[in-house]
Amino acid sequence: xxxxxxxxxxxxxxxxxxxxxxxxFLNVWEIYFIKGTFYSMDIGDAAIADPLAVFQSIVASxxxxxxxxxxxxxxxxxxxxxxxxxxxxxxxxxxxxxxxxVAKKKLGMNLKKPAYDKQYPSRASKFRFIFLLLxxxxxxxxxxxxxxxxxxxGILSSQALVIVKFCYxxxxxxxxxxxxxxxxxxxxxxxxxxxxxGTFLSLFRYKRGMTVYKVKADCSMCHSCVNTCPMVINPMxxxxxxxxxxxxxxxxxxxxxxxEETLKFTFK
Amino acid sequence: MARNRFTxxxxxxxxxxxxxxxxxxNRMRPPGAVAEKEFMxxxxxxxxxxxxxxxxxxxxxxxxDKLQIGTPYIYAETRACYLCMKCPSVCPTGALNPKLxxxxxxxxxxxxxxxxxxxxxxxxxxxxxxxxQGYAQLCNTCNNVCPFTDEAIYLExxxxxxxxxxxxxxxxxxxxxxxxxxxxxxxxxxxxxxEEGGFYSRKNKLHGKTEEITETLHGQxxxxxxxxxxxxxxxxxxxxxxxxxxxxxxxxNQ
Numbered sequence: 001x002x003x004x005x006x007x008x009x010x011x012x013x014x015x016x017x018x019x020x021x022x023x024x025f026l027n028v029w030e031i032y033f034i035k036g037t038f039y040s041m042d043i044g045d046a047a048i049a050d051p052l053a054v055f056q057s058i059v060a061s062x063x064x065x066x067x068x069x070x071x072x073x074x075x076x077x078x079x080x081x082x083x084x085x086x087x088x089x090x091x092x093x094x095x096x097x098x099x100x101x102v103a104k105k106k107l108g109m110n111l112k113k114p115a116y117d118k119q120y121p122s123r124a125s126k127f128r129f130i131f132l133l134l135x136x137x138x139x140x141x142x143x144x145x146x147x148x149x150x151x152x153x154g155i156l157s158s159q160a161l162v163i164v165k166f167c168y169x170x171x172x173x174x175x176x177x178x179x180x181x182x183x184x185x186x187x188x189x190x191x192x193x194x195x196x197x198g199t200f201l202s203l204f205r206y207k208r209g210m211t212v213y214k215v216k217a218d219c220s221m222c223h224s225c226v227n228t229c230p231m232v233i234n235p236m237x238x239x240x241x242x243x244x245x246x247x248x249x250x251x252x253x254x255x256x257x258x259x260e261e262t263l264k265f266t267f268k
Numbered sequence: 269m270a271r272n273r274f275t276x277x278x279x280x281x282x283x284x285x286x287x288x289x290x291x292x293x294n295r296m297r298p299p300g301a302v303a304e305k306e307f308m309x310x311x312x313x314x315x316x317x318x319x320x321x322x323x324x325x326x327x328x329x330x331x332x333d334k335l336q337i338g339t340p341y342i343y344a345e346t347r348a349c350y351l352c353m354k355c356p357s358v359c360p361t362g363a364l365n366p367k368l369x370x371x372x373x374x375x376x377x378x379x380x381x382x383x384x385x386x387x388x389x390x391x392x393x394x395x396x397x398x399x400x401q402g403y404a405q406l407c408n409t410c411n412n413v414c415p416f417t418d419e420a421i422y423l424e425x426x427x428x429x430x431x432x433x434x435x436x437x438x439x440x441x442x443x444x445x446x447x448x449x450x451x452x453x454x455x456x457x458x459x460x461x462x463e464e465g466g467f468y469s470r471k472n473k474l475h476g477k478t479e480e481i482t483e484t485l486h487g488q489x490x491x492x493x494x495x496x497x498x499x500x501x502x503x504x505x506x507x508x509x510x511x512x513x514x515x516x517x518x519x520x521n522q
Contacts, residue, residue: 024319027319027320035319035358036358037316037319039313039316039360049312049314049360049361053312053314053361054312057312057363060310061309067361068362142287143287144308145312146335154313161318161319162328170337171330171337172337
């Protein structure tokens with residue numbers, strides 16, 4: 001039997017988490033093949049930057065240069081091809097929230113997961129796009145890319161760099177910990193409803209890219225995929241939704257998949 | 269009339285962005301930084317310049333730097349910039365001008381010498397007055413450590429350090445200055461321009477918090493005049509204890 005998708009996902013996540021500490025160390029040892037943080041990094045000669053961060057500085061300054069455009073090509077191509085895999089497969093903050101969820105289960109705490117209903121995905125989508133818009137509006141009024149101050153993965157990686165290089169942290173880490181602490185009381189609220197980076201990425205979702213799709217017309221209708229979905233959507237119907245981040249938890253949990261392929265990642 | 273003045277003031281408040289342009293003495297942006305206002309717009313706080321700096325000169329701003337938190341700063345008093353020119357090329361948004369590769373073209377600030385505390389100036393004054401306070405000594409550190417000795421800084425009459433407009437503002441002189449408080453300080457570029465001063469500089473002025481800044485800094489004019497000034501007047505008023513015949517050339521007679 002094939003290993004569950006979650007195994008591969010964990011490997012990707014943990015290696016990303018380790019990478020944010022290893023990259024600065026490589027830099028200290030004068031190996032410059034891979035350098036940077038999750039706001040912006042270079043792998044070889046390929047430049048990668050957080051599309052939202054670049055978008056903000058373009059809007060704030062009214063300037064555009066080739067390097068800015070070049071650096072968002074790779075993340076946006078990945079986004080269009082594989083969906084919002086950045087969030088579920090690589091983001092260090094997402095991994096922390098998953099560990100918090102495990103801890104909550106072990107401690108017997110109430111997960112407080114909202115119940116799924118048909119209106120929920122569209123309501124949640126509206127909420128997070130309005131939050132992003134408000135954030136961008138605030139950013140334009142202030143004239144400084146301030147949304148970066150609440151971008152959890154970027155803060156985590158840049159703080160890791162500061163820890164490795166200078167052995168101190170700056171106040172931004174407190175912001176992340178505050179967000180993370182609230183995670184104890186609200187189920188995945190940050191990734192689901194607030195995170196501006198994830199919301200901005202999901203704008204570039206392309207229908208032909210990788211999506212969760214119910215291949216077979218009928219299934220046992222156990223709804224275990226709906227119950228397990230961390231984004232509180234229905235994977236059988238809402239695979240193309242901007243909310244889905246292709247984590248693959250629904251595919252792992254589906255009992256029908258063991259007999260015959262029912263729910264799987266597809267390219268259309 | 270009064271109303272006009274009010275609207276003028278209001279316009280000034282509204283026209284200057286309160287969140288950009290927050291200057292402090294001895295705190296510069298990394299080399300190649302565009303004007304402070306633009307820098308705040310462009311910088312995405314990615315820490316690339318911090319990572320690449322081999323001397324650990326560039327630090328990440330903390331909470332006390334207000335909304336500038338996360339942006340890169342060089343604190344000249346702890347560790348100055350050694351002008352290795354690695355950081356401008358890594359900036360992903362052009363907040364640091366990537367075309368800047370020559371170290372002598374860097375302009376991140378300008379050094380200003382406090383003539384009341386600089387050891388060399390004290391020495392010279394004591395020599396003129398002929399009275400010793402007991403602590404005068406020749407120092408010359410700023411002249412010796414400057415990467416552009418005799419261009420950015422030179423010794424007038426071989427004793428008084430003078431900063432020229434070739435000063436890059438790297439801050440090495442500030443870092444190495446032996447006096448406390450520092451006798452040579454870096455004014456970051458744009459700090460002296462009153463119109464660019466943001467919310468925090470105004471607030472600081474109101475509360476009189478940063479007295480050293482408001483006292484020594486009265487706009488770009490002061491810096492300019494300080495740079496233009498020679499350290500002596502038209503003629504030095506040193507009292508010689510021998511009679512000097514100015515019209516006689518001593519050397520020829522010997």
